[in-house]
Amino acid sequence: MKKTYKKTSIISRCASDLFLPLACVFGCYVVLHGSTSPGGGFQGGVLVASAILLVYLGYGGWGVKHSFNEHMLHSSETVAEIMYVVIALVGVFTGLNFCVNFVFAGQQVDTSILMNDAVGYHVMAGITCLLIMMLSVLEDGKDDPNEDKEEDAA
Amino acid sequence: MSGTKKLVLTLTLAVLLGCGVWAGWRMANSEPTYDGEGVDLVELYQDPSSYDNTGADGAAAIMVNENLEKTAADNVVFSVVFNFRGYDTMGESFILIAAIAGSLVILRKTAHSGKKEEEHHEENV
Numbered sequence: 001m002k003k004t005y006k007k008t009s010i011i012s013r014c015a016s017d018l019f020l021p022l023a024c025v026f027g028c029y030v031v032l033h034g035s036t037s038p039g040g041g042f043q044g045g046v047l048v049a050s051a052i053l054l055v056y057l058g059y060g061g062w063g064v065k066h067s068f069n070e071h072m073l074h075s076s077e078t079v080a081e082i083m084y085v086v087i088a089l090v091g092v093f094t095g096l097n098f099c100v101n102f103v104f105a106g107q108q109v110d111t112s113i114l115m116n117d118a119v120g121y122h123v124m125a126g127i128t129c130l131l132i133m134m135l136s137v138l139e140d141g142k143d144d145p146n147e148d149k150e151e152d153a154a
Numbered sequence: 155m156s157g158t159k160k161l162v163l164t165l166t167l168a169v170l171l172g173c174g175v176w177a178g179w180r181m182a183n184s185e186p187t188y189d190g191e192g193v194d195l196v197e198l199y200q201d202p203s204s205y206d207n208t209g210a211d212g213a214a215a216i217m218v219n220e221n222l223e224k225t226a227a228d229n230v231v232f233s234v235v236f237n238f239r240g241y242d243t244m245g246e247s248f249i250l251i252a253a254i255a256g257s258l259v260i261l262r263k264t265a266h267s268g269k270k271e272e273e274h275h276e277e278n279v
Contacts, residue, residue: 034232035227035228035229035232036228036229036232037229038231040232040235042246074254074258077250077251077254078251081247081248081251084243084244084247085244088240088244098240098241099236099237099238099240099241099244100225100237101224101225101226101227101237110225110226110227110233112225112227112232112233112236112237112240115236115240115243116232116236119243119247122247122250123247123250126250126251126254129254129258130253130254130257133257133258133261134261136261137261
């Protein structure tokens with residue numbers, strides 16, 4: 001570990017370690033239960049994306065940089081949107097409307113649950129990408145002294 | 155812009171305008187759908203289950219009455235958001251993509267300009 005990060009207090013680190021899995025699990029629960037309960041893709045995706053703020057509180061900009069890949073998130077956002085459009089277009093190819101339940105109507109199978117999951121994935125990736133960019137702007141002012149320290153150590 | 159392009163653009167806009175005017179004229183002439191005539195709001199507030207929507211027609215009544223047969227979704231709100239108004243949800247997702255792309259452009263620019271300033275600083279030193 002070449003770059004040493006500025007240690008935050010142990011209370012915030014332990015609290016972020018404790019609440020990070022809880023936040024992720026609760027967000028995924030809201031996404032997957034969107035078909036039967038209040039909530040859904042948008043709300044659950046934002047709940048999952050708020051996990052990055054816990055990482056930032058616990059480990060600072062160093063932890064955010066080393067645990068998230070911004071480019072992969074930005075492209076997976078597009079992948080999720082393509083998933084949504086493809087699932088919705090299958091209804092057109094079976095001779096029905098856009099976004100319609102293409103499995104035989106009357107059965108307890110709803111295909112829009114998959115669209116809900118796609119929206120959840122999309123919002124999770126998008127908001128996380130947005131928060132990474134905002135936090136990088138926040139960290140820009142602190143970059144210069146760190147680089148000076150590295151040069152001194154080298 | 156060349157002459158043929160202008161002609162095609164004008165024709166397309168004229169056809170769209172004509173379609174809009176015709177649709178508005180038809181909608182104005184058609185009979186009103188459920189307008190809530192004869193509904194007492196105080197009684198409805200005291201006993202919501204007495205609300206009678208069997209006489210209603212239009213898209214809202216279909217969404218409420220035939221939801222389970224058409225979409226097999228347990229939740230009416232969910233079926234409206236992802237089945238009846240699927241285009242709307244798709245548009246919201248594209249708005250999110252556009253917003254993130256725009257903020258990416260703005261925030262990336264500051265990072266590049268910062269690097270350039272550092273390079274100039276090194277050159278000056």
